[in-house]
Amino acid sequence: MKNQEKSPQLELAASLPDFLCFAVYSTNLAFHRAYKPLFEELGLTYPQYATLVALNEEDDQTVSQLGEKLLLESSTLTPLLKRLEAAGYVTRQRDSRDERQVRINITAQGRAVFDQVFCGRDAIIDATGLDPEAYVRLQRDLIKLRDNLLAASRK
């Protein structure tokens, strides 16, 4: 293995745990698993829940607006929203002023489900094993990283 001869300043080792991207990738998988018991009784998935969070914060958004906040394309959101609609958690209707757009609204049932998951969130926060300062710091650092990556891939 010639991975030992690494550059002095930064770990350029080729081991999986040495990749920041893999740390993010696998932590994402771990979060999905942690949330699963909360979701499965409701028939929800993590992206569906994130969509409800976005709608709970601001209702009556278009597919594009949701896509910007969730970093998802219409090709992902359209079927997801149709499932949320079928479950009775959101409504979808064309905007009468601009028939190209579809307005998404959260229903009372959707808000109830949001609240239910939100109340169970303490268990997830416990499971992170992070004290409040570490939680907030990690969150802030990640968002900075994410925005750096997005800016770089847009240029």
Place this chain on the structure above:
Amino acid sequence: MKNQEKSPQLELAASLPDFLCFAVYSTNLAFHRAYKPLFEELGLTYPQYATLVALNEEDDQTVSQLGEKLLLESSTLTPLLKRLEAAGYVTRQRDSRDERQVRINITAQGRAVFDQVFCGRDAIIDATGLDPEAYVRLQRDLIKLRDNLLAASRK
């Protein structure tokens, strides 16, 4: 916005950016996009690349061993490995001592592809906008978080 009136010890606000899970989720999407230009000319995906990294580090692993390192099930890995095999990057063959297991080996072509992406990784590291200390710290904090989450969901 009533997110300002947050609890004193921990942000229990319901806004999307206040969720650590969403920070991880969206950073993962951002990493995928950052890597895309490196991968698409090779016809690779991120999980496929991660698999090559794991095999470059340790060859001749079983599907289960790879699954443990990559946090993936055989239902995900089997088709992925078949695609890597079709691309000529790995070989798959039953272990003669235990015919239940399938041994995965990286090919010379697979190592070449690994090297090629690995060389282009400087651009990704640049794109993170992190100095070496911040990079390593974030990586370590994430892996701790991930292992905490996994431990909690196993209990």
Place this chain on the structure above:
DNA sequence: AGATAATAAATCGTATACGATATATATGAC
């Protein structure tokens, strides 16, 4: 040894995720 249990992959169904394309509507040029 032979029935049973355990294990490793693979298969199937469903839900993201995205690029490319299609469709419908709106906007702009003239």
Place this chain on the structure above:
DNA sequence: GTCATATATATCGTATACGATTTATTATCT
């Protein structure tokens, strides 16, 4: 007003991702 362009969503094909099940092989129990 008409045509070209732009925009918003939807559709399609491919690749993860996982739970549940299936199949093949190995281990165990008696």
